[in-house]
Amino acid sequence: MKPAPFDYVVAASPREAVQYLADVEDASAKIIAGGQSLMPLLALRLARPSLLVDINRIPGLETIERISETTIRIGTLVRHRMLCAQTNSPLLHEAARWIGHSAIRTRGTIGGSLAHADPAAELPIVAVAAGMVIEVMGPSTQRTVDAQDFFIGTLENSLADDEMIVSVISPLPERWGFAEYARRHGDFGLVTVAAAEVQGEVKIAVGGVGSKPVRMLESEGLVNDSVTLSGQLIDQAARAAAASVEPNGDFHGSARYRIGLVEELVRRSLRQLGSGQADSEVDWS
Amino acid sequence: MTEITGVDPKGNESVGRAVQRKEDYRFLIGRGHYVSDLRLPGTRHVAFLRSPLAHAKINSIDISSALEADFVEAIFTGESDPFKSVSLIARSALPSYIETAQPILAWDKVRFSGEPIAAVVATDRYLAEDGLELIEVEYERLPANVSAWSTPAEPLHKEALDNVLLERRFQSGDVKDALAGAEVVIERELISNRQGGNPLECRAGVALFEPGDGTLQFWSGTQVPHLVRNALAELMGMSEAKIRVVAPDVGGGFGTKAALYPEDVAICMIARLMPGTPIKWVEDRAEHLLSATHARDHRYLVTAGFSSDGTLLALKADVTCNVGAYSVYPWTAGIEPLMAGGLLSGPYRLENYDCMVRAVATNSSPSGPYRGVARPASVFAMEAIMDEAARRLGMSTIDIRRKNFIGPQDIPYKMPTRLVDDSGHYERCLDKALELFDLDQFLEEQQRRRGTNEPPIGFGVACYNELTGLGRAASAGPRMPFRTGHDACTVKVNPDGTVTVFSGVTSQGQGLETTVAQIVADGIGVDYDDVQVRIGNTDESLWGFGAFSSRQAVIGGGAAQLSALVVRDKVIRLASELLEIDINDLILRDGKIWVAGEVEPRLSLAEIARVAYLESNRLPDGMEPGLEATRFYDPIRGAFAAGVQIGSLEVDVSTGEIRILKWVCVEDAGRVINPAIVDGQIAGAIAQGIGGAMYEHLIYDGDGNLSTGTLMDYLIPTSGEIPEMIIGHLQFPADNPLGVRGVGEGGTLGPNAVIAGAVADALGILVDQLPVTEGAVWEGLQ
Numbered sequence A: 001m002k003p004a005p006f007d008y009v010v011a012a013s014p015r016e017a018v019q020y021l022a023d024v025e026d027a028s029a030k031i032i033a034g035g036q037s038l039m040p041l042l043a044l045r046l047a048r049p050s051l052l053v054d055i056n057r058i059p060g061l062e063t064i065e066r067i068s069e070t071t072i073r074i075g076t077l078v079r080h081r082m083l084c085a086q087t088n089s090p091l092l093h094e095a096a097r098w099i100g101h102s103a104i105r106t107r108g109t110i111g112g113s114l115a116h117a118d119p120a121a122e123l124p125i126v127a128v129a130a131g132m133v134i135e136v137m138g139p140s141t142q143r144t145v146d147a148q149d150f151f152i153g154t155l156e157n158s159l160a161d162d163e164m165i166v167s168v169i170s171p172l173p174e175r176w177g178f179a180e181y182a183r184r185h186g187d188f189g190l191v192t193v194a195a196a197e198v199q200g201e202v203k204i205a206v207g208g209v210g211s212k213p214v215r216m217l218e219s220e221g222l223v224n225d226s227v228t229l230s231g232q233l234i235d236q237a238a239r240a241a242a243a244s245v246e247p248n249g250d251f252h253g254s255a256r257y258r259i260g261l262v263e264e265l266v267r268r269s270l271r272q273l274g275s276g277q278a279d280s281e282v283d284w285s
Numbered sequence B: 001m002t003e004i005t006g007v008d009p010k011g012n013e014s015v016g017r018a019v020q021r022k023e024d025y026r027f028l029i030g031r032g033h034y035v036s037d038l039r040l041p042g043t044r045h046v047a048f049l050r051s052p053l054a055h056a057k058i059n060s061i062d063i064s065s066a067l068e069a070d071f072v073e074a075i076f077t078g079e080s081d082p083f084k085s086v087s088l089i090a091r092s093a094l095p096s097y098i099e100t101a102q103p104i105l106a107w108d109k110v111r112f113s114g115e116p117i118a119a120v121v122a123t124d125r126y127l128a129e130d131g132l133e134l135i136e137v138e139y140e141r142l143p144a145n146v147s148a149w150s151t152p153a154e155p156l157h158k159e160a161l162d163n164v165l166l167e168r169r170f171q172s173g174d175v176k177d178a179l180a181g182a183e184v185v186i187e188r189e190l191i192s193n194r195q196g197g198n199p200l201e202c203r204a205g206v207a208l209f210e211p212g213d214g215t216l217q218f219w220s221g222t223q224v225p226h227l228v229r230n231a232l233a234e235l236m237g238m239s240e241a242k243i244r245v246v247a248p249d250v251g252g253g254f255g256t257k258a259a260l261y262p263e264d265v266a267i268c269m270i271a272r273l274m275p276g277t278p279i280k281w282v283e284d285r286a287e288h289l290l291s292a293t294h295a296r297d298h299r300y301l302v303t304a305g306f307s308s309d310g311t312l313l314a315l316k317a318d319v320t321c322n323v324g325a326y327s328v329y330p331w332t333a334g335i336e337p338l339m340a341g342g343l344l345s346g347p348y349r350l351e352n353y354d355c356m357v358r359a360v361a362t363n364s365s366p367s368g369p370y371r372g373v374a375r376p377a378s379v380f381a382m383e384a385i386m387d388e389a390a391r392r393l394g395m396s397t398i399d400i401r402r403k404n405f406i407g408p409q410d411i412p413y414k415m416p417t418r419l420v421d422d423s424g425h426y427e428r429c430l431d432k433a434l435e436l437f438d439l440d441q442f443l444e445e446q447q448r449r450r451g452t453n454e455p456p457i458g459f460g461v462a463c464y465n466e467l468t469g470l471g472r473a474a475s476a477g478p479r480m481p482f483r484t485g486h487d488a489c490t491v492k493v494n495p496d497g498t499v500t501v502f503s504g505v506t507s508q509g510q511g512l513e514t515t516v517a518q519i520v521a522d523g524i525g526v527d528y529d530d531v532q533v534r535i536g537n538t539d540e541s542l543w544g545f546g547a548f549s550s551r552q553a554v555i556g557g558g559a560a561q562l563s564a565l566v567v568r569d570k571v572i573r574l575a576s577e578l579l580e581i582d583i584n585d586l587i588l589r590d591g592k593i594w595v596a597g598e599v600e601p602r603l604s605l606a607e608i609a610r611v612a613y614l615e616s617n618r619l620p621d622g623m624e625p626g627l628e629a630t631r632f633y634d635p636i637r638g639a640f641a642a643g644v645q646i647g648s649l650e651v652d653v654s655t656g657e658i659r660i661l662k663w664v665c666v667e668d669a670g671r672v673i674n675p676a677i678v679d680g681q682i683a684g685a686i687a688q689g690i691g692g693a694m695y696e697h698l699i700y701d702g703d704g705n706l707s708t709g710t711l712m713d714y715l716i717p718t719s720g721e722i723p724e725m726i727i728g729h730l731q732f733p734a735d736n737p738l739g740v741r742g743v744g745e746g747g748t749l750g751p752n753a754v755i756a757g758a759v760a761d762a763l764g765i766l767v768d769q770l771p772v773t774e775g776a777v778w779e780g781l782q
Ligand SMILES: Cc1cc2nc3c(=O)[nH]c(=O)nc-3n(C[C@H](O)[C@H](O)[C@H](O)COP(=O)(O)OP(=O)(O)OC[C@H]3O[C@@H](n4cnc5c(N)ncnc54)[C@H](O)[C@@H]3O)c2cc1C
Pocket: A030, A031, A032, A033, A034, A035, A036, A037, A038, A039, A055, A076, A098, A099, A100, A101, A104, A107, A108, A109, A110, A111, A112, A113, A115, A116, A120, A121, A122, A123, A159, A163, A164, A165, A166, A186, A187, A188, A189
């Protein structure tokens, strides 16, 4: 469990960081942010970058700013712990509390979590549900990507080899719900559901049932087409969600069980969205 | 309670108190000293190449490109001596037992994924691992089998074509007759889950062969340094006088470190091949999960007959234990099956017993001792039977247990396997546990919740006996070439009156330095703070088998007390001469000599010790200088510790989530030496047991690859999953000088049965398979 050899540089600016990425011939450079996903991969030699570009000392990427009445910009180096502490987005606050343990939340970053693209991770699911927009920089380019299009597959994102995430623009949902079931405190969820209403439209994203966060389009349709969110409608939407997913089973839970969890957690998240009350009873302090 | 013999009641001031542990301060300020902390100049690091396949012939191992790499200092494979000529063979004289030869580095065949094949030596572990990538091995795949109850396609060892390494039948009475006359007959198939010890500190060793005098020093995180020295001498053809094994601070063991492993022998052999160079190997977590010993992969086919009043009439069982690829050294493949069959009936009276146990080799990491050795699984099986019999007979799960307990009037009770139960206090434990649990209140709440939307609740109970502190008679079962009944201890009063103890016990966090110091302090009559205990060094202590079988407080503690009393006796005799006062009028307390009835002491221990060491002219005729004694202790039989656990939980039926509500444990640990240590042992063991009951599961896929190879998939409970515990004690002294019973393992015995029983009680579904996961509960409800 020791990494294969690699070179290491500290970048002073995003521009310098992506230049480092571009300058490595075989495209095997990697950014390191909080290291909470990359370090285990390095230690198991599942990732073997020739160069690590450390972005932790780039100034200005660790802030959350309100850019309009209804949106915030989150720098890529904002730690999960800071998402827990902020009050702009209660959805992000709630979701970030579910990530790992405090040591991990103190180091892990929002950009790292999105770039890592683990289909069970909380932040990608929230990003899709809330319709976040990811701001990306390359050596000579700058572009934005909708979260919906950012995730391609398990641990696969749509960044080019020489691009990095600089920040994320997140709408502040009017109403939201979040529900997760993990086997132990701090584990990745077996199933995680985020529901967010932005400008009157509800989106529901589910993690743990595919290679990336999956939108529950039929359930969304049911919710968006109706004026009130009755218990009956919630049940209907939950069943529609369960009917639409095709998860894989493993020793943590069969496919059938995960489908059952989807139904229950969609129900919980929509109830929460409807009531504005957090469902979680856990004291995370 | 009977009186405790052999202890001066006036001096009894340390035992029984939660004194500050001797080891805590150094741990808390970060000055513990583990093998990893040993940084000898010129140290070289070893990484092992491990088989990626579960079963294969090795056609060739090509190390040529690795040898060319300038960062690789040496590479060793099993094809050449000394590795080739040595293998680990666990011996037993049991009739059907088949020995297996476990290679130090596999060279002709690999039998489990993770088996070491080659060792690379480099200046650091990173480079050593780089070197591993340059080795090319050509394998010829063989069919792998990881289940002990499916027919193997290809045997692991040519000596055992059916993979069965041991079979033994325990028989007593007439089971057939008794079953025929039974009111209800229960048949169950119960399966427990493969787990590993996973101490915080994985295995670790540093070996140094000194060319100047031909000595080998081996610093090892072992639970059994003397056994390791003994085995290394034999395996390496060295004299024991030239081997020193040191177990410094060790960060947990749980049995995992009671085996001697191929890696241990390999680094010692490498050290001898590279004289003067310290050779270090520190196991990482991936290696630990893959290649340290596993345990608890069992199947129980049980048939039990009960009379209409709930009396257990007969028990018939067929127990299969998956023992992995080799018979674990030196404990043998018998360790789990023999324990499973030897104590299946637990704390219940039984005459008619017929139990076949077998050890089956599979392409998986060898099974070894793990806290509770088979008992967590066998208690699960037995208690499942009791619960179901109660249900079928319309009795309460409490009453059926009461009906069958071995009671104080039965003691000594000879079990159908001829083990002798000296406890019999199960019902008292149960009574106290019920009181602490408040069963009436629970039942009321359970009733109230029925018919509401609130989560259903259930309670489960586990009653068990744990054979601890096994003396030479009790440890005879496995018929190994050694009997683990005794330990030695040396107690020495220094010239300044302080005390140094060289004890044969070892500690992996259990606080043995403290426990032994408390015993010696009271035994001599000195202050606890004046006693220093040195352990884990074969050059210092005479002999100790080490930490396993909850034996050390009983056996090592017994030896410490005997030695202390001999020293105390000499102090008193010397004082009597110096003061010219009859020995019967003298008392040694708080490190001072008092004359009975006087207010001021006459002499200090320091003054007497000074005479003993420095002023032989003042010694009486015939008295040797010095104040020191070494004694062995062997309790001959064992001491049974009784235990009862009761827990309640609620189930979220929409997710299958289990939330533990309350957990009570009452144990009879005999006389408690240090209450904080004893409670810590019980709480830790219960936590580990809950891990096994609900989370921890080593899973191989059909090809024999370990699917749970990191702690992301092998789930160990965190503090978030472990409930508050209410721990109660009974203190019925055992028949040994200190009156103690072992307490290190018992806690692990309850949780499987408690969780399974409580889920059954809450939901009315039977739990036949562990672990009890939310997914399994949910499936059971569909
Ligand atoms: C024990 C444990 C438990 C955990 N539990 C959870 C959990 O429950 N839920 C959860 O979501 N996560 C969990 N994590 C992962 C954690 O959230 C990580 O912090 C996160 O996934 C990655 O963020 P990071 O900053 O650590 O990224 P790093 O590990 O540094 O990098 C991860 C990947 O992202 C890339 N990257 C990082 N920053 C950028 C950027 N700005 N632009 C482009 N690429 C970038 C890296 O090159 C790398 O490929 C856990 C981790 C551990 C160790």
